[in-house]
Amino acid sequence: MAPTDKQRDKRSRIIDAAVEVFAFKGFHAARVTDIAKAASVADGTIYNYFKSKEDLLLSIFEEKMDELREGLVVELAEIDEPLDKIRHFARHHFRQVREQSAVAEVLQVELRTSKKFIKDYKPEKLFAYLGIFNQLVAQGQAQGVIRADVDPFVTGWAFFGALEEIGLLWVLSANRERHFDLDGAADRIADLFIRGMAP
Amino acid sequence: MAPTDKQRDKRSRIIDAAVEVFAFKGFHAARVTDIAKAASVADGTIYNYFKSKEDLLLSIFEEKMDELREGLVVELAEIDEPLDKIRHFARHHFRQVREQSAVAEVLQVELRTSKKFIKDYKPEKLFAYLGIFNQLVAQGQAQGVIRADVDPFVTGWAFFGALEEIGLLWVLSANRERHFDLDGAADRIADLFIRGMAP
Amino acid sequence: MAPTDKQRDKRSRIIDAAVEVFAFKGFHAARVTDIAKAASVADGTIYNYFKSKEDLLLSIFEEKMDELREGLVVELAEIDEPLDKIRHFARHHFRQVREQSAVAEVLQVELRTSKKFIKDYKPEKLFAYLGIFNQLVAQGQAQGVIRADVDPFVTGWAFFGALEEIGLLWVLSANRERHFDLDGAADRIADLFIRGMAP
Amino acid sequence: MAPTDKQRDKRSRIIDAAVEVFAFKGFHAARVTDIAKAASVADGTIYNYFKSKEDLLLSIFEEKMDELREGLVVELAEIDEPLDKIRHFARHHFRQVREQSAVAEVLQVELRTSKKFIKDYKPEKLFAYLGIFNQLVAQGQAQGVIRADVDPFVTGWAFFGALEEIGLLWVLSANRERHFDLDGAADRIADLFIRGMAP
DNA sequence: CATGAATGAGTGTTCATTCAT
DNA sequence: AATGAATGAACACTCATTCAT
Numbered sequence: 001m002a003p004t005d006k007q008r009d010k011r012s013r014i015i016d017a018a019v020e021v022f023a024f025k026g027f028h029a030a031r032v033t034d035i036a037k038a039a040s041v042a043d044g045t046i047y048n049y050f051k052s053k054e055d056l057l058l059s060i061f062e063e064k065m066d067e068l069r070e071g072l073v074v075e076l077a078e079i080d081e082p083l084d085k086i087r088h089f090a091r092h093h094f095r096q097v098r099e100q101s102a103v104a105e106v107l108q109v110e111l112r113t114s115k116k117f118i119k120d121y122k123p124e125k126l127f128a129y130l131g132i133f134n135q136l137v138a139q140g141q142a143q144g145v146i147r148a149d150v151d152p153f154v155t156g157w158a159f160f161g162a163l164e165e166i167g168l169l170w171v172l173s174a175n176r177e178r179h180f181d182l183d184g185a186a187d188r189i190a191d192l193f194i195r196g197m198a199p
Numbered sequence: 200m201a202p203t204d205k206q207r208d209k210r211s212r213i214i215d216a217a218v219e220v221f222a223f224k225g226f227h228a229a230r231v232t233d234i235a236k237a238a239s240v241a242d243g244t245i246y247n248y249f250k251s252k253e254d255l256l257l258s259i260f261e262e263k264m265d266e267l268r269e270g271l272v273v274e275l276a277e278i279d280e281p282l283d284k285i286r287h288f289a290r291h292h293f294r295q296v297r298e299q300s301a302v303a304e305v306l307q308v309e310l311r312t313s314k315k316f317i318k319d320y321k322p323e324k325l326f327a328y329l330g331i332f333n334q335l336v337a338q339g340q341a342q343g344v345i346r347a348d349v350d351p352f353v354t355g356w357a358f359f360g361a362l363e364e365i366g367l368l369w370v371l372s373a374n375r376e377r378h379f380d381l382d383g384a385a386d387r388i389a390d391l392f393i394r395g396m397a398p
Numbered sequence: 399m400a401p402t403d404k405q406r407d408k409r410s411r412i413i414d415a416a417v418e419v420f421a422f423k424g425f426h427a428a429r430v431t432d433i434a435k436a437a438s439v440a441d442g443t444i445y446n447y448f449k450s451k452e453d454l455l456l457s458i459f460e461e462k463m464d465e466l467r468e469g470l471v472v473e474l475a476e477i478d479e480p481l482d483k484i485r486h487f488a489r490h491h492f493r494q495v496r497e498q499s500a501v502a503e504v505l506q507v508e509l510r511t512s513k514k515f516i517k518d519y520k521p522e523k524l525f526a527y528l529g530i531f532n533q534l535v536a537q538g539q540a541q542g543v544i545r546a547d548v549d550p551f552v553t554g555w556a557f558f559g560a561l562e563e564i565g566l567l568w569v570l571s572a573n574r575e576r577h578f579d580l581d582g583a584a585d586r587i588a589d590l591f592i593r594g595m596a597p
Numbered sequence: 598m599a600p601t602d603k604q605r606d607k608r609s610r611i612i613d614a615a616v617e618v619f620a621f622k623g624f625h626a627a628r629v630t631d632i633a634k635a636a637s638v639a640d641g642t643i644y645n646y647f648k649s650k651e652d653l654l655l656s657i658f659e660e661k662m663d664e665l666r667e668g669l670v671v672e673l674a675e676i677d678e679p680l681d682k683i684r685h686f687a688r689h690h691f692r693q694v695r696e697q698s699a700v701a702e703v704l705q706v707e708l709r710t711s712k713k714f715i716k717d718y719k720p721e722k723l724f725a726y727l728g729i730f731n732q733l734v735a736q737g738q739a740q741g742v743i744r745a746d747v748d749p750f751v752t753g754w755a756f757f758g759a760l761e762e763i764g765l766l767w768v769l770s771a772n773r774e775r776h777f778d779l780d781g782a783a784d785r786i787a788d789l790f791i792r793g794m795a796p
Numbered sequence: 797c798a799t800g801a802a803t804g805a806g807t808g809t810t811c812a813t814t815c816a817t
Numbered sequence: 818a819a820t821g822a823a824t825g826a827a828c829a830c831t832c833a834t835t836c837a838t
Contacts, residue, residue: 031831033833
């Protein structure tokens with residue numbers, strides 16, 4: 001017996017299947033039955049692990065945001081300068097978008113489809129992710145490489161908004177035209193913010 | 200008989216009603232019947248003016264984006280300096296968000312709910328709006344107040360992403376906590392980008 | 399000014415338009431608007447001449463059955479022998495099917511679609527048409543060329559059923575394969591019944 | 598718990614319920630909900646067994662035509678002479694009309710209401726049923742009791758048309774007046790065709 | 797834990813008909 | 818008589834979720 005899908009932890013099999021199905025058909029068009037088939041489980045089994053279809057989507061967000069943040073932390077650990085870290089923040093973000101485009105599609109497109117997510121959900125994982133940027137700003141300010149009057153709240157969300165918009169654009173352009181250069185965009189955005197926050 | 204709603208152009212009555220209902224209940228939860236009632240027309244009448252419920256949402260986008268752009272053009276006409284115009288771009292954007300919060304809610308929240316909009320629709324009106332920013336960048340570059348190597352594409356979308364993210368945050372915070380200072384945010388973002396693009 | 403459609407009697411223009419539209423799209427799929435357009439009148443005008451869409455269908459039946467019967471009477475007037483007349487009955491019936499296939503399509507296919515026609519309507523015009531056959535049987539019996547014990551009721555409806563079934567088959571086969579020989583079928587059916595009723 | 602409806606095969610419960618509801622209210626006026634209630638299942642359950650409301654109607658046709666043909670085959674097996682079998686064909690047909698009038702109503706009235714059935718559907722089951730008649734003609738011709746020049750195609754459809762017309766008349770007369778004598782009609786029609794085809 | 801047949805609530809859209817002009 | 822914009826009732830079908838096995 002090969003250690004196939006059958007043996008893998010059911011919960012993660014369902015998560016993986018859902019990412020693929022959500023990315024391919026979209027959250028609304030995706031049928032719970034499709035996900036169950038893709039995960040080789042019965043429809044009802046999904047409800048042993050997730051409260052609802054929407055909870056499944058939110059769980060994807062939680063897990064993937066955790067992974068994203070953890071990966072970022074690891075990458076930044078090897079960098080010294082706060083400004084350099086900000087540059088790597090952007091690069092790491094876009095690298096993930098590129099390497100896990102199905103996940104990116106779900107996070108950037110499908111998640112926004114979810115009214116619950118947008119309006120009712122407290123995206124703690126997003127705050128945690130963004131918190132890293134805010135810390136970098138604080139460090140930069142402490143070191144005098146970032147102006148003291150830079151507002152971390154506004155600047156942080158602006159930075160995230162910029163990453164999101166460019167990332168979304170890249171994901172959506174996938175089906176229409178050749179992708180533009182994401183890595184170059186990372187540097188340009190990092191540059192823009194670093195100069196913008198400079199003393 | 201007062202010259203009430205009855206006399207007003209039906210199409211715009213429906214648009215206005217739809218903005219209110221979509222903002223209040225959300226696109227999905229909004230019933231076509233609700234909109235018809237709010238506009239004081241029969242359900243079927245809506246289909247004399249719009250192909251579908253979704254077409255109605257998209258029409259709102261088109262009309263409101265046009266108004267937004269036109270208003271911006273008028274405001275910028277009185278400003279001379281490109282950098283100053285960029286500052287006013289941000290201010291005008293957020294002023295509209297604040298003054299027409301129902302419209303902002305629909306454009307920033309409900310529109311993203313529409314898969315068709317995100318994936319299939321060519322948002323020409325959005326390009327036109329953003330095109331103004333790109334022109335300002337070009338002017339700034341011509342005048343030497345913006346670095347020649349600033350990429351209008353990436354920078355433009357980053358600017359728009361920042362505005363959107365902050366605007367979305369403000370609209371959503373409406374129901375949870377006190378609004379933060381939008382006008383201040385406009386200046387901070389304008390500052391960030393102007394410094395970021397400076398030679 | 400050419401004596402175009404515009405001048406022709408509106409009622410008959412509507413009838414003609416309805417025959418075409420019903421034959422082409424079917425009664426259910428046919429829109430009153432389609433018929434109005436084809437007749438170059440406003441939708442509402444149709445209701446000045448017909449109580450409803452169904453009444454329009456029924457009116458087609460009435461008019462066309464009258465024409466069918468009248469044409470038959472004229473043709474039979476030139477024939478002497480009752481049995482010969484029966485043969486011409488079948489020929490005339492199928493000749494009309496062939497020459498006015500749109501009308502035939504409506505009478506044989508669309509009319510049966512109408513619940514009202516099948517269940518509630520007293521098809522006097524059909525009785526009148528069939529009555530001719532019954533008279534021929536009576537004449538044949540009087541002349542001793544048809545058995546006295548032939549039941550005109552059963553035989554008449556059987557004759558009509560046979561004509562209908564073959565006619566329907568021919569009309570429907572129009573879109574699928576080459577038509578079979580209707581005139582030959584007329585003779586075979588007439589033969590069958592004449593022999594079947596012979597002493 | 599009584600071994601009631603609940604235990605019976607769901608598919609056939611739905612078929613039976615649909616026959617009753619279609620016969621009583623007509624296909625168009627029949628609501629899927631009505632059928633579901635009559636079958637003691639949920640609306641959605643019907644769609645586990647049938648693709649659509651129309652598919653349900655067509656399935657009734659298929660099943661009942663099979664039963665009709667099978668019953669006929671059994672009855673004819675006990676008869677020797679081809680001409681005698683033709684007589685029994687007519688009798689069996691009308692006996693079924695009389696004994697299963699709801700089924701007859703659906704097959705003869707509602708089915709013709711279905712555009713799909715009339716125009717697009719290949720009624721194989723009907724061909725199979727009629728094929729029996731054609732075989733009898735061939736046998737009769739082989740035995741010299743039917744003329745060699747009788748056309749099985751035209752004669753077969755004429756026979757079927759006659760049965761249908763009389764059957765329809767009987768079913769429809771149910772609601773208006775006393776039924777006429779179907780068994781007598783069977784013999785008259787059989788007689789007519791047997792004499793008509795005789796050498 | 798796993799299954800999957802059964803459930804039943806929920807709604808955008810069409811279009812015959814009307815009637816104010 | 819003619820117009821055509823407005824009306825609003827009507828409904829098959831889907832699919833997330835449940836629960837008996």
